[in-house]
Amino acid sequence: MNKTELKRVCVKPFDKDRFEVIENYEFSLSNYKGIVPKGFKTDGASIPRLFWSLFPPFKKRVF
Template sequence: MEVKLMEMSKLLVKDLMNGKFELISDYIYQIENYVIKVPKSFVTDYASIPRIFRAIVLPYGKHSGASVVHDYLYSKGCELNIERKKADKIFLEILKEEGVNPILARLMYIAVRCFGKTRYKIK
């Protein structure tokens, strides 16, 4: 089954100079029947890559859009009520759409499945 994806706006951020980035406009992504609108002023760290692995993968790159959407879906500010497992699947689908190497995309997906639970909907 093919998943329909569409980036509906460009990802525009301001570097906060502390490892975090603030969206300077809404970032909108459509996937299946969801329109995910990450609001202007949302703060992200892109992909939460441990420092030891940053020689291999940076927190930003082709996977930036997927990381921002995933951070938003995991955040307490997200009102879409998407379960963690679905948020992780959306992350994987956007990684594929963004042209991330399939092996890296799979590893990033496995990492969020294994280690993301503590960050999901932080209260």
């Protein structure tokens, strides 16, 4: 059985609207395992290119 495991990511404020990951973040989605490296900077809302096929950043969606 495939399972999704997500845990809280540890971040600290980096700039006005940005955060920095303070320890490596490992995650598992079905059969895919990934890592967000320590030091990665994010606004917390941008969609990584990896997920654009599921959540297109430039297409209006109605939920």
